[in-house]
Amino acid sequence: MDEPGGLTEQFEQQRPRLKALAYRTLGSLSEADDAVQEAWIRLNRTDTSSVENLAGWLTTVVARVCLNMLRSREQRREDALDLRIPDPVISPESGADPEHEALLADSVGLALLVVLDSLGPAERLAFVLHDMFAVPFEEIAPLVDKTPAATRQLASRARRRVQGKAPAPEPDLTRQREVVSAFFAAARDGKLDALVGVLHPEVVLRADGAAGRARRAVTLAGAELVASQAVTFGSLSPYARPALVNGAAGAVVIGPDGPLSVMAFTVAEGLITDITVLTDPDRLRELDLSAF
Numbered sequence: 001m002d003e004p005g006g007l008t009e010q011f012e013q014q015r016p017r018l019k020a021l022a023y024r025t026l027g028s029l030s031e032a033d034d035a036v037q038e039a040w041i042r043l044n045r046t047d048t049s050s051v052e053n054l055a056g057w058l059t060t061v062v063a064r065v066c067l068n069m070l071r072s073r074e075q076r077r078e079d080a081l082d083l084r085i086p087d088p089v090i091s092p093e094s095g096a097d098p099e100h101e102a103l104l105a106d107s108v109g110l111a112l113l114v115v116l117d118s119l120g121p122a123e124r125l126a127f128v129l130h131d132m133f134a135v136p137f138e139e140i141a142p143l144v145d146k147t148p149a150a151t152r153q154l155a156s157r158a159r160r161r162v163q164g165k166a167p168a169p170e171p172d173l174t175r176q177r178e179v180v181s182a183f184f185a186a187a188r189d190g191k192l193d194a195l196v197g198v199l200h201p202e203v204v205l206r207a208d209g210a211a212g213r214a215r216r217a218v219t220l221a222g223a224e225l226v227a228s229q230a231v232t233f234g235s236l237s238p239y240a241r242p243a244l245v246n247g248a249a250g251a252v253v254i255g256p257d258g259p260l261s262v263m264a265f266t267v268a269e270g271l272i273t274d275i276t277v278l279t280d281p282d283r284l285r286e287l288d289l290s291a292f
Helices: 006-026 029-045 054-076 097-103 111-115 121-133 137-144 146-164 172-191 192-198 221-230 234-239 281-286
Strands: 199-208 218-221 242-247 250-254 258-269 269-279
Touching: 006 029, 006 054, 006 121, 029 054, 054 121, 054 137, 111 121, 111 146, 111 258, 111 269, 121 137, 121 146, 137 146, 172 192, 172 221, 172 234, 172 242, 172 250, 172 258, 172 269, 192 199, 192 221, 199 221, 218 221, 221 234, 234 242, 234 250, 234 258, 242 258, 258 281
Parallel strands: 199 269
Antiparallel strands: 199 218, 242 250, 250 258, 258 269
16 A cells, blocks of 8 residues: 555545546546546556656646547547537536536636537647646647647637637626526527527527437527527426536426436626537436436
């Protein structure tokens, strides 16, 4: 067994940060766990007596594993435009548990993860490491086989795309909930004008209802189009249970026969700018929704 302060203890201290890094990079909770586990295996196989900064060493290992996963995923994709909603982190509205809080320390919403998923592997890794974990470009460059200057450009390009497609959300959770509740009330009552009133003119709705090989991915843009879609499914509004989805006001929709969807909202300046919906029955069954 390790002595106090040994490798096992040091690794466990780093585990929450490593999983947060892997989740932001991969958008998958199970793959994030796999990446962290691989780092643990490599740690046990390596003589680290000469490693001065174990946290940095582990960060590099997890980053390399994640980059390989991203590249493998990109090669498997049949359609470059394929939409897959990242794994949501769901908590009761009473508050996230400590593990979730560590995972979402920087309010990583589903909308942001969807945008990150559209980036190339090296671009995504450079952005996550530098902008979210303050890793210097000089340390990121060898991971992506670029010069520090080229790595800086990768992160800068990613940052512009993120800022353009995933605006910073409203920090006040109470205000978020007020806007989301107004959305569901208007949808339930079929009030199209009221729905349009809580939606940003350029709101985007993304839904992934894939089941097995059948894909039903949908992306809608514009307040009137999204409002019309919301009215169509307004009968489901009474089944919506308030939830925190990636730390933001969202909902879990549970019908008489079980879960129907998980809905994440981005609220900025009093309006909904993004709605991300997961309805894939296979993936819903994998989520722990017992609290709802």
